[in-house]
Amino acid sequence: MNLESQIRxxxxxxxxxxxxxxxLSTEKKNALLRTMAQSLLTSKEAIHQANAKDLEGGKKKGxxxxxxxxxxxxxxxxxxxxxxxxxxxxxxxxxxxxxxxWDRPNGLHVQKTRxxxxxxLMIYESRPNVTVDAAGLCLKAGNVVVLRGGSxxxxxxxxxxxxxxxxxxxxxxxxxxxxxxxTTKRQALKWLVQQNKYIDxxxxxxxxxxxxxxxxxxxIPFVKHDKGTCHVYVDDEALLEMAIDISFNSKVxxxxxxxxxxxxxxxxxxxxxxxxxxxKKFKEAGVTLKGCPKTCSLIPGLKRATxxxxxxxxLDLILSIKTVSxxxxxxxxxxKYGSSHTEVIVTESESTAKKFIHALDSSMIGWNCSTxxxxxxxxxxxxxxxxxxxxxxxxxxxxxxxxTAEKFVVLGKGQIRTR
Amino acid sequence: MNLESQIRxxxxxxxxxxxxxxxLSTEKKNALLRTMAQSLLTSKEAIHQANAKDLEGGKKKGxxxxxxxxxxxxxxxxxxxxxxxxxxxxxxxxxxxxxxxWDRPNGLHVQKTRxxxxxxLMIYESRPNVTVDAAGLCLKAGNVVVLRGGSxxxxxxxxxxxxxxxxxxxxxxxxxxxxxxxTTKRQALKWLVQQNKYIDxxxxxxxxxxxxxxxxxxxIPFVKHDKGTCHVYVDDEALLEMAIDISFNSKVxxxxxxxxxxxxxxxxxxxxxxxxxxxKKFKEAGVTLKGCPKTCSLIPGLKRATxxxxxxxxLDLILSIKTVSxxxxxxxxxxKYGSSHTEVIVTESESTAKKFIHALDSSMIGWNCSTxxxxxxxxxxxxxxxxxxxxxxxxxxxxxxxxTAEKFVVLGKGQIRTR
Numbered sequence: 037m038n039l040e041s042q043i044r045x046x047x048x049x050x051x052x053x054x055x056x057x058x059x060l061s062t063e064k065k066n067a068l069l070r071t072m073a074q075s076l077l078t079s080k081e082a083i084h085q086a087n088a089k090d091l092e093g094g095k096k097k098g099x100x101x102x103x104x105x106x107x108x109x110x111x112x113x114x115x116x117x118x119x120x121x122x123x124x125x126x127x128x129x130x131x132x133x134x135x136x137x138w139d140r141p142n143g144l145h146v147q148k149t150r151x152x153x154x155x156x157l158m159i160y161e162s163r164p165n166v167t168v169d170a171a172g173l174c175l176k177a178g179n180v181v182v183l184r185g186g187s188x189x190x191x192x193x194x195x196x197x198x199x200x201x202x203x204x205x206x207x208x209x210x211x212x213x214x215x216x217x218x219t220t221k222r223q224a225l226k227w228l229v230q231q232n233k234y235i236d237x238x239x240x241x242x243x244x245x246x247x248x249x250x251x252x253x254x255x256i257p258f259v260k261h262d263k264g265t266c267h268v269y270v271d272d273e274a275l276l277e278m279a280i281d282i283s284f285n286s287k288v289x290x291x292x293x294x295x296x297x298x299x300x301x302x303x304x305x306x307x308x309x310x311x312x313x314x315x316k317k318f319k320e321a322g323v324t325l326k327g328c329p330k331t332c333s334l335i336p337g338l339k340r341a342t343x344x345x346x347x348x349x350x351l352d353l354i355l356s357i358k359t360v361s362x363x364x365x366x367x368x369x370x371x372k373y374g375s376s377h378t379e380v381i382v383t384e385s386e387s388t389a390k391k392f393i394h395a396l397d398s399s400m401i402g403w404n405c406s407t408x409x410x411x412x413x414x415x416x417x418x419x420x421x422x423x424x425x426x427x428x429x430x431x432x433x434x435x436x437x438x439x440t441a442e443k444f445v446v447l448g449k450g451q452i453r454t455r
Numbered sequence: 456m457n458l459e460s461q462i463r464x465x466x467x468x469x470x471x472x473x474x475x476x477x478x479l480s481t482e483k484k485n486a487l488l489r490t491m492a493q494s495l496l497t498s499k500e501a502i503h504q505a506n507a508k509d510l511e512g513g514k515k516k517g518x519x520x521x522x523x524x525x526x527x528x529x530x531x532x533x534x535x536x537x538x539x540x541x542x543x544x545x546x547x548x549x550x551x552x553x554x555x556x557w558d559r560p561n562g563l564h565v566q567k568t569r570x571x572x573x574x575x576l577m578i579y580e581s582r583p584n585v586t587v588d589a590a591g592l593c594l595k596a597g598n599v600v601v602l603r604g605g606s607x608x609x610x611x612x613x614x615x616x617x618x619x620x621x622x623x624x625x626x627x628x629x630x631x632x633x634x635x636x637x638t639t640k641r642q643a644l645k646w647l648v649q650q651n652k653y654i655d656x657x658x659x660x661x662x663x664x665x666x667x668x669x670x671x672x673x674x675i676p677f678v679k680h681d682k683g684t685c686h687v688y689v690d691d692e693a694l695l696e697m698a699i700d701i702s703f704n705s706k707v708x709x710x711x712x713x714x715x716x717x718x719x720x721x722x723x724x725x726x727x728x729x730x731x732x733x734x735k736k737f738k739e740a741g742v743t744l745k746g747c748p749k750t751c752s753l754i755p756g757l758k759r760a761t762x763x764x765x766x767x768x769x770l771d772l773i774l775s776i777k778t779v780s781x782x783x784x785x786x787x788x789x790x791k792y793g794s795s796h797t798e799v800i801v802t803e804s805e806s807t808a809k810k811f812i813h814a815l816d817s818s819m820i821g822w823n824c825s826t827x828x829x830x831x832x833x834x835x836x837x838x839x840x841x842x843x844x845x846x847x848x849x850x851x852x853x854x855x856x857x858x859t860a861e862k863f864v865v866l867g868k869g870q871i872r873t874r
Contacts, residue, residue: 151846152816237847251674281869282871289871397570402866405563405866405867410865428676432863450823451824452700452701
């Protein structure tokens with residue numbers, strides 16, 4: 037069978053079991069998730085063996101230490117994956133939830149009711165834990181999942197999927213509700229994103245390159261999980277200490293993630309007293325700083341930020357700082373250079389905060405809090421499959437609810453339409 | 456300038472005024488919609504002149520009487536378009552609505568807040584009233600709209616857009632928030648759906664051909680508004696008279712629309728007493744009937760339905776009837792042949808109704824009511840831009856709320872993340 041047919045068959049098999057996944061009772065889904073968690077723990081040996089092959093391959097390929105670390109499945113990480121599945125089992129089942137209901141003048145009772153989306157294709161890079169996390173969330177929301185992980189993690193992803201599918205069999209559920217595309221051929225992805233007849237949603241997690249590629253090739257609608265050029269704006273009415281704490285936390289607490297701050301905007305009135313202690317604190321933490329001309333004039337010896345810095349997602353201990361003359365200038369800067377991910381204002385002025393919140397349509401706008409709160413767990417959604425930077429369907433952290441759609445259920449007593 | 460650049464410029468200009476549209480106050484939007492309504496009424500002459508050109512062209516092209524009728528803008532229809540705008544003005548503004556809010560253990564207050572989507576591309580066929588209806592709804596939801604109507608209505612669409620844009624100018628709002636693609640070149644649409652950098656959502660309204668074309672060509676995510684192969688299932692525990700009324704209304708009240716019934720499923724236990732009066736009533740109304748073998752054996756002289764009939768959307772006074780031996784068989788039939796649009800069960804049994812509702816994930820599932828209620832106005836959403844048959848983003852009637860996204864607004868008192 038050629039590659040195209042192979043890929044089409046995977047997608048077709050997935051579509052074929054949509055009603056199996058969507059009709060599973062909450063109890064059955066939770067029991068399945070717990071069985072999966074148990075199976076992971078009892079299969080540590082097999083997982084390590086498969087993972088060792090990936091690590092060996094990665095070393096041969098010359099992957100960086102950071103990438104090899106992301107690829108590694110330690111006992112601790114296997115434990116975490118299992119706990120993740122237990123957590124998803126403990127979350128409320130979104131399927132069947134009535135999100136709103138109302139009555140019509142003719143007596144019809146209308147209920148908006150959550151239903152699964154159908155078949156979800158996950159496209160992700162080196163971290164093999166995504167295989168388990170994504171499968172757990174998709175299944176709990178009643179969906180069938182097709183997994184396409186990075187080629188570096190192929191042996192790990194294969195064994196993890198095998199374990200999850202075996203758990204399905206143990207629970208008398210068709211294992212086809214979890215599909216893996218286990219060929220590492222790049223052409224496979226190209227065929228995969230043509231399967232819009234069988235796959236309802238694609239969730240690509242990766243860099244700008246993958247998102248552009250998806251835009252150019254995918255016939256399947258997709259929700260992007262990409263770049264976060266996040267801003268903190270310190271207003272002239274900010275509390276000094278709070279502004280320092282929030283800015284520091286937003287940049288330094290975990291610089292390699294999408295909700296870390298990349299650009300700090302400072303009102304010129306507060307800049308002289310704010311920047312000096314702030315810069316000191318950043319330097320002590322090893323942060324490389326770059327400033328606009330105004331900022332550089334206040335902090336001697338600072339590197340100059342260039343036009344390339346403002347839209348940049350460093351994902352590292354690097355920060356660009358711009359001094360602005362007004363909230364409006366801060367808003368304009370974010371509109372021009374931001375990526376609609378996370379923006380925070382630090383101010384004691386309610387009217388300025390409201391202006392900022394109203395003017396910007398990023399997935400999270402924070403007032404007096406760290407950018408790092410743009411996260412499913414932190415916002416109270418439970419586990420998340422990623423942070424959508426697409427306004428369509430879901431914007432911001434995607435939890436279980438965002439993996440569903442809503443149907444109208446209309447309860448009548450024989451009503452018909454007269455006009 | 457070549458066509459590609461022309462089209463890109465239209466999309467780019469639209470993107471350039473996204474914050475103009477999104478920041479308009481409710482008062483300003485409503486005043487604009489009312490001015491537009493007034494302008495339509497005072498421009499009847501100009502509209503008729505432009506419309507006459509389209510009608511002349513349509514006659515030359517040999518358009519059918521039905522199509523020419525859809526193309527015609529009578530005084531009455533202009534009045535209706537104006538009233539439509541007034542109605543949209545009277546609807547609550549979705550932008551800024553807080554749909555849910557909650558507190559986190561660390562004191563953060565989280566609000567999900569509605570925001571506009573950005574730039575919406577409407578692709579539609581001959582009816583020029585869509586130009587006005589779609590523009591009104593998109594604008595009220597704070598979006599910029601790019602209109603691409605059918606070539607047969609090009610003169611009408613041009614004059615209508617001109618009137619709407621002039622109303623913007625009168626209200627000191629950039630007219631660029633309404634864009635029209637006024638070339639009739641087919642290649643224009645191909646370029647248009649490449650503008651995913653500038654256009655956030657496409658809403659194609661049309662037949663299966665257009666949807667397939669969009670699937671093959673569009674880089675812009677789109678919400679389909681297409682086929683409704685709607686079913687009514689008359690259970691053996693249905694009230695006879697109610698089942699007849701609902702089935703008749705679902706088929707006959709307006710056969711040419713997507714929420715009209717196309718296939719009637721009847722439980723074999725009720726079929727003998729139900730089918731005979733039902734068929735009589737349908738025949739009196741001029742409905743052509745086609746039956747499965749069982750149905751034909753009960754109603755002598757009935758045409759046989761073929762495999763092609765079951766997925767068919769007739770949009771006409773034609774109906775296929777199938778006698779089934781159980782609710783499960785009805786469910787299986789709908790899963791196999793339905794288009795996930797509208798399904799209705801008529802039964803007095805709550806448990807059977809619940810089974811049916813739970814088993815099927817169409818955009819509307821009705822219990823003891825007509826399929827014709829799957830409509831934004833009827834369900835209480837106010838005006839609608841169409842009925843989505845895509846589960847992603849919006850499923851079923853799309854009103855103002857479905858033309859928005861939601862951002863997270865997070866209100867803190869200096870909270871930072873510690874882990």
